[in-house]
Amino acid sequence: MSDRPTITAYLYDGSFDGLLCCIFTAIAEKESPADILPENAAQPSLCPPRYIPTDSVHASRVRNSIPKKISSEALYWVENGFLSCLENKERVILDFLRKGYKKGPSITRMLQDETVFCLHKAVQFVDNETHLLKGFIRFAQRNGALTAIISPKNQVLPRLAPHFVQRYPEETFLIYDDTHGMVLTYWNHKCMILPADSIDMPALDEQEAQYEALWKRFYDTIAIEGRYNPRCRMTHCPKRYWHNMTEFCDLSHSSQSLLLPKSNSAASRMISLSKPNQQKDYYC
Amino acid sequence: MDLMEKLTILSDAAKYDAACTSSGVDKAPAAGGIGSASACGICHSFAADGRCISLLKVLLSNACAYNCQYCVNRATNDTPRATFTSRELADLTIQFYRRNYIEGLFLSSGILKNPDYTCERMLEVLRILRNEYRFYGYIHVKAIPGADPILIQKMGLLADRMSVNIELPSERSLNTLAPNKSKAAILAPMGLIRNGIEENCTDLIKYRHAPRFAPAGQSTQMIIGATPESDLQILNLTEALYRKYSLKRVFFSAYMPVVESSLLPSRETKPPLLREHRLYQADWLLRFYGFEARELLDDAHPNFNPFLDPKCNWAVNHLEQFPVEVNRASYETLLRVPGIGVRSAKRIIAARRLGSLNEAALKKIGVVLKRAQYFILCNGKQPDGARLRSDNMIQAVLSDKAAHLLASARGEQLSLFSDPRLLTREEVAKCLTGQL
Numbered sequence: 001m002s003d004r005p006t007i008t009a010y011l012y013d014g015s016f017d018g019l020l021c022c023i024f025t026a027i028a029e030k031e032s033p034a035d036i037l038p039e040n041a042a043q044p045s046l047c048p049p050r051y052i053p054t055d056s057v058h059a060s061r062v063r064n065s066i067p068k069k070i071s072s073e074a075l076y077w078v079e080n081g082f083l084s085c086l087e088n089k090e091r092v093i094l095d096f097l098r099k100g101y102k103k104g105p106s107i108t109r110m111l112q113d114e115t116v117f118c119l120h121k122a123v124q125f126v127d128n129e130t131h132l133l134k135g136f137i138r139f140a141q142r143n144g145a146l147t148a149i150i151s152p153k154n155q156v157l158p159r160l161a162p163h164f165v166q167r168y169p170e171e172t173f174l175i176y177d178d179t180h181g182m183v184l185t186y187w188n189h190k191c192m193i194l195p196a197d198s199i200d201m202p203a204l205d206e207q208e209a210q211y212e213a214l215w216k217r218f219y220d221t222i223a224i225e226g227r228y229n230p231r232c233r234m235t236h237c238p239k240r241y242w243h244n245m246t247e248f249c250d251l252s253h254s255s256q257s258l259l260l261p262k263s264n265s266a267a268s269r270m271i272s273l274s275k276p277n278q279q280k281d282y283y284c
Numbered sequence: 285m286d287l288m289e290k291l292t293i294l295s296d297a298a299k300y301d302a303a304c305t306s307s308g309v310d311k312a313p314a315a316g317g318i319g320s321a322s323a324c325g326i327c328h329s330f331a332a333d334g335r336c337i338s339l340l341k342v343l344l345s346n347a348c349a350y351n352c353q354y355c356v357n358r359a360t361n362d363t364p365r366a367t368f369t370s371r372e373l374a375d376l377t378i379q380f381y382r383r384n385y386i387e388g389l390f391l392s393s394g395i396l397k398n399p400d401y402t403c404e405r406m407l408e409v410l411r412i413l414r415n416e417y418r419f420y421g422y423i424h425v426k427a428i429p430g431a432d433p434i435l436i437q438k439m440g441l442l443a444d445r446m447s448v449n450i451e452l453p454s455e456r457s458l459n460t461l462a463p464n465k466s467k468a469a470i471l472a473p474m475g476l477i478r479n480g481i482e483e484n485c486t487d488l489i490k491y492r493h494a495p496r497f498a499p500a501g502q503s504t505q506m507i508i509g510a511t512p513e514s515d516l517q518i519l520n521l522t523e524a525l526y527r528k529y530s531l532k533r534v535f536f537s538a539y540m541p542v543v544e545s546s547l548l549p550s551r552e553t554k555p556p557l558l559r560e561h562r563l564y565q566a567d568w569l570l571r572f573y574g575f576e577a578r579e580l581l582d583d584a585h586p587n588f589n590p591f592l593d594p595k596c597n598w599a600v601n602h603l604e605q606f607p608v609e610v611n612r613a614s615y616e617t618l619l620r621v622p623g624i625g626v627r628s629a630k631r632i633i634a635a636r637r638l639g640s641l642n643e644a645a646l647k648k649i650g651v652v653l654k655r656a657q658y659f660i661l662c663n664g665k666q667p668d669g670a671r672l673r674s675d676n677m678i679q680a681v682l683s684d685k686a687a688h689l690l691a692s693a694r695g696e697q698l699s700l701f702s703d704p705r706l707l708t709r710e711e712v713a714k715c716l717t718g719q720l
Binding site for chain 1 (some may be wrong): 287288290291295296297298300312313316317318319320322324326327328331332333334335336337338340341366376380381382383384385387443538539554555557630634635637638639641644645649709719
């Protein structure tokens with residue numbers, strides 16, 4: 001399959017289905033685009049842009065073809081590669097699928113190949129970060145609901161959702177990803193992931209400060225002084241997670257309404273989500 | 285006494301227990317419950333000593349009736365005592381669990397009055413958690429040696445993992461330092477738990493809903509460095525425990541001098557952390573790499589080399605088995621190459637079906653070439669780093685005197701093979717004390 005290299009940059013709407021449509025177009029037209037970009041990331045460049053509209057029929061054709069012609073593991077790679085923070089992940093996924101359609105299920109074993117290796121690393125990063133955050137997320141009870149803030153490098157919310165839904169089936173909880181402006185809510189046994197550039201959180205519940213203090217005391221007591229090893233701790237729990245973890249936060253700071261302004265509507269049990277397109281104003 | 289004070293005393297008393305794993309079982313809650321467990325285990329935080337915090341590790345009580353010399357909670361030690369009520373501890377566990385601070389509970393206890401009474405108090409905590417709160421998270425519970433078998437059986441049905449600490453690596457040490465414990469008393473509950481797990485496996489085949497007995501298996505722990513046993517004795521014991529009692533893990537805990545006693549090393553002794561590390565490395569070799577204790581150590585070398593990990597040490601002493609051709613060697617052979625682990629060995633097997641592997645490919649697969657390069661061939665070629673180069677060769681052919689001059693002239697270059705007789709522990713000790 002010799003693909004015609006073009007200098008066109010494909011633009012898509014930023015969704016996974018949008019990317020699958022770009023892949024559909026590239027393969028159907030035997031074209032190798034110079035770049036594939038979500039439309040909000042597009043910058044003026046030498047490559048003339050071409051907008052690829054999202055078509056659910058095309059997307060599902062590509063999606064169904066992957067487990068059929070390659071393997072279900074390859075679909076897992078593509079889905080997770082899309083969630084990763086890999087630069088030009090769209091191009092890597094396109095190249096990976098091209099090779100995959102040719103080679104079949106063995107493609108995920110061919111780590112010698114540069115593209116496969118690159119995607120493999122990205123998928124591994126998503127897996128690892130998801131696993132770490134399953135432990136490092138700290139909930140605080142606000143108005144009866146559990147709330148947490150995370151700042152991951154990859155978009156891990158879709159991966160974290162099944163874990164926490166399974167773990168706390170009777171709770172109401174919310175996880176806010178402030179890197180990507182996404183929020184995961186679980187309420188009334190229903191789970192949703194929504195875009196949110198900022199959120200208003202109600203104040204902490206009364207007994208919250210007590211449990212935070214107990215946890216910090218436990219954390220400080222459990223370490224054995226004679227084995228003090230800060231390097232080892234940093235290896236296992238990288239510092240970029242610390243600012244969201246109760247045990248590393250200053251008590252007085254975390255007992256206040258965390259980072260975010262208080263909600264006006266105290267009656268609302270859930271946290272109000274602001275309108276999209278609002279400027280992000282913290283942790284930029 | 286308020287909860288904060290109790291938690292401080294009882295977690296401080298429990299911190300010398302090494303095991304804090306939450307692995308070995310996959311569980312989801314039934315409707316209306318809370319909590320799950322994942323087979324790989326989840327670490328929730330890391331303490332300042334770099335050890336993982338995954339479970340709420342506390343004692344139910346540190347008011348212990350026994351007087352084990354090495355233990356901070358021994359009856360004659362002057363230390364503040366506290367006891368949780370069952371409800372208090374269960375509430376605390378649930379509240380911590382809801383906030384995702386912990387993966388579950390690790391419950392141990394000093395001997396309150398007698399083993400049976402202690403066991404009943406612990407069972408009450410488990411009952412509240414499992415039956416009242418419908419808690420499906422991880423629970424690791426210590427079986428109390430000397431308790432009634434029925435109580436141990438009940439514990440096993442509520443907990444995920446059980447453990448009995450073997451405490452010290454030999455019966456003689458146990459008699460000296462822990463006069464209230466005996467080998468038989470420790471091994472008896474271990475045997476009970478093993479039998480419970482085995483019976484439960486056959487029950488599960490017959491009845492799908494049979495209650496599960498300690499589904500995450502059992503583990504044990506021993507203290508290293510408080511008594512004079514050699515690494516070989518410890519490793520032999522470890523191997524025997526894995527074979528006889530089908531343990532999931534054996535934990536080693538470097539001895540921390542906490543109490544002054546004429547029977548123990550002095551309080552100034554540094555904990556033997558490197559020795560503990562070497563033992564863990566060897567433990568992995570036993571469990572996942574197909575090694576046997578007698579291959580790693582023998583009577584001539586009863587202790588591990590402090591400078592090389594056990595696998596590297598084994599490899600440099602068995603150079604006749606190397607180099608191996610990565611494109612053809614069997615899985616078992618690959619596992620024995622330093623720098624190749626379980627994952628990379630499996631990946632090599634899968635990847636080489638699709639094309640031959642060279643040095644660059646091995647690097648991508650995750651092989652640590654720094655160590656592996658001396659022991660492998662890729663398509664009959666030795667990796668570049670390991671090949672004989674002019675500077676190595678010059679060093680090799682020079683006379684001792686000239687080599688010494690050269691080394692002092694340009695700073696010594698360390699090489700894996702420059703001196704086949706590696707420093708022994710005694711020599712290092714001599715160096716440190718200035719005798720050599």
